[in-house]
Amino acid sequence: MKKRILLFVASVGMFITASSQMGPVSLGLELGKPVGDFGDAYPLAFGLSAGYEHHVGDNIGITAQVGWMLLTVDDELSDFIDKASMMPIQLGLKYYFSEVGSGAYAHVQLGVHSLTATSKEFEFLGVTVESETESSSNFSFAIGGGFMATEKLDIGIRFNIITPDSDIEGAEASNYIGLRLAYSLFGGDN
Numbered sequence: 001m002k003k004r005i006l007l008f009v010a011s012v013g014m015f016i017t018a019s020s021q022m023g024p025v026s027l028g029l030e031l032g033k034p035v036g037d038f039g040d041a042y043p044l045a046f047g048l049s050a051g052y053e054h055h056v057g058d059n060i061g062i063t064a065q066v067g068w069m070l071l072t073v074d075d076e077l078s079d080f081i082d083k084a085s086m087m088p089i090q091l092g093l094k095y096y097f098s099e100v101g102s103g104a105y106a107h108v109q110l111g112v113h114s115l116t117a118t119s120k121e122f123e124f125l126g127v128t129v130e131s132e133t134e135s136s137s138n139f140s141f142a143i144g145g146g147f148m149a150t151e152k153l154d155i156g157i158r159f160n161i162i163t164p165d166s167d168i169e170g171a172e173a174s175n176y177i178g179l180r181l182a183y184s185l186f187g188g189d190n
């Protein structure tokens with residue numbers, strides 16, 4: 001029992017020490033505007049994200065972000081699709097034009113987007129077609145920029161490209177413009 005308590009106390013101490021030395025950890029509100037065929041099916045996306053940034057040098061930050069976004073379904077497809085969502089997981093690089101953690105920056109990201117869609121149960125020629133959920137994870141990348149409005153408030157915009165599923169002949173990339181409004185909770189110079 002004493003070993004467990006000692007291990008717990010040591011773990012908490014290491015976490016506190018690591019937290020004081022790590023870069024900013026943020027929570028963000030996400031808004032997305034799908035474009036092209038992707039936008040025809042899903043006109044709007046919104047959700048939440050968590051992010052981490054590790055400052056390297058005077059102008060560079062290495063980033064990691066994970067989010068979850070609900071996709072609204074176009075009226076014409078709403079008879080067939082019950083719900084849809086995507087989960088972006090991306091690593092990136094920020095270049096600050098002044099000093100790291102302040103002012104304007106450019107941002108590139110690489111990762112995956114997991115897209116999930118659930119169909120509605122419906123009747124077709126007297127046969128009930130059951131609801132089904134399909135998921136796919138595809139490579140994605142983004143380019144964008146933003147501005148640190150304060151030490152804790154980050155406003156970023158990006159153009160995301162989700163590569164097409166190679167198993168589907170003639171599939172096209174799914175693209176969207178994303179806006180992230182994030183607040184740094186702790187870490188870094190905050």
